[in-house]
Amino acid sequence: MTMLEKPLHAAPSTSQTPGALAGIRVLDIATFVAAPFCGTILADFGAEVIKIEQPDGGDSLRRFGTATDCGDTLVWLSEARNKKTVTLDLRKPEGAELFRKLVAESDVVLENFRPGTLEKWGLGYDVLSAIRPGLVMLRISAYGQTGPKSSEPGFARIAHAFAGLSYLSGEADGPPVVPGSTSMADYVSGIWGAVGVLAALRERDHSGQGQVIDLGLYESVFRLLDELAPAYAKYGIVRNRMGADTVNVVPHSHYQTRSGEWVALACTSDKMWERLAAVMQQPALAVEYPTSDVRVRHRELINHIVNDWIGAHDLVEVLEKTRAGGVPCAQIYSIAEIVEDPQFLARGNLMQVDDPRAGELLLPAAVPRLSRTPPVFRHAGRALGADNGDVYQGLLGLSDEQLRSHAASGVI
Structure with missing residues (x-):
């Protein structure tokens, strides 16, 4: 018996009750996991998240992970859930103009390009906030927007190394190893990013003004390393690898x-x-x-x-x-x-869904749970450009002819 032949683990909530973030519109122009995972969290709690991808191939996350018959990976189907998907080439002047129109109707932009990229396209925060003064922008990059390394590329593995986590991972007499997941810094950065977005939106309720959230992948990891910095600064302690043991506690x-x-x-x-x-x-x-x-x-x-x-x-x-x-x-x-444990079942931590493209999927449920406005599952990650009509015509009022013209010219 395969996993998907077993009884349903947990039916996902499909209630139409507005989520805690209903009425917030988010433009996710980021790629891979870090900033997009922030969008996933916001979408789970009711925000309208519009995932914007390059027309030619879309987000590389569609091809990262285990492939499925629908052409997108299991990672995409899970982590792009609840998002609308549209295509748009921000590098083209017509694409940048459409994006500015979307910004005028939105609350949050999520991006993780190298610092300076959006400015090069004429889409820096100064330009966008002039269109939408209350705009909140999350910017996640390898090393943040400032500092001598700000222009360098990086992924989660690099963040683990630079932040000091990889140095601590492994047996005492062995080499540094991967700390559990090669993507951990991406996911943690998405969580920190969501904290920043929610804090900025809360402040906007009072001031009416938006702001930029600047986050480096390595910072998300370094902040989790308890007394590593104060122990070194005060006593010169350099913590080393200890395998499964913990520095200050035994057993x-x-x-x-x-x-x-x-x-x-x-x-x-x-x-x-x-x-x-x-x-x-x-x-x-x-x-x-x-x-x-x-x-x-x-x-x-x-x-x-x-x-x-x-x-x-x-x-x-x-x-x-x-x-x-x-x-x-x-x-x-x-x-x-x-997948067999009764605690996971009782808490609804696993949800089995029937996706029209990929069939049956077992996905991790959203956390945390809210008593009145719980997270809601609407759909798994959608096909490239699946919501072009809904967004460009329904939100921006483009005609059928304009939609066809933009598609033909590679703008969308």
Whole structure:
């Protein structure tokens, strides 16, 4: 039985109740993941997001990831969901003029070109804000709009390296490794971008003025690295790779069960350590190693004790005993376990949809959940230019003849 032959995981919400961001129109002229993911978040919560792509081939994200029979990848179908899709060549004068007309009817522009690109096309924020004074523009680039590296290209892998995350990823005696996902910086930047857009829109409610949100991919990652900077500045500490371990806490790592599965165990406080010692039926450990400082000094020994205890029990036993003792512990899941887990099912974290182009799809549901205006799924990522008529004729009032002429000349 394949995954899609199994019972429906979670029916997506298709309620017509306006979302929290209903009435906000967003122009997504960005490519790949970072700024477009901000658009996905806004679209999930009801904003009208118009995805603008080059007429010849569209966004490269359509070809990134696992291919499907419809011609677009699973990444596109998931991450371009809920967006209208139109084609427009911003480099052509006629295309730039159409874009300016769209800006006059919109609230937000999302872009991630190299700094100076929009200005070169006559579409910088100074020009656009003169048309729409309340315009909010999110600009995501590798290194931000300023600084000596601002003109350099970069992707998420580069951001992980430059921000210091890759240096921390891997075993202590091994090379730096990919920190989980090569696209993590893109997704995190999209989230930070959404925070910025919402903050700017909130401020616009008071001032009536828009503003620019300037974000470098590396900044989105660096901001997540807890005490890395203050620990170095104050004490000269350069944190190194520690594998699955955590710098200031023990035991806080991954351990293998007798049945072969791996679990993550987190004892973030002395109280949790006391509970674990009781679960392991070794309460004296809580007296002998009572504080985090002491346990960190005896990291190897503590990890050895915990590893031996977990390694002596099957997965089910470990999970049952730690759960009963109030100790945070979970199996390290692959996607195969995720799609079967009752917690994911109960929370509706997976939604199975029937797409007219790609057929049945299992997609991650939007987060977070709102009690009155929850996110709504309307459709998966659409075909290139699927909404040209709706946007250019319905919003801008172009005639059939104008639409055909722009298409023939490669403007749309």
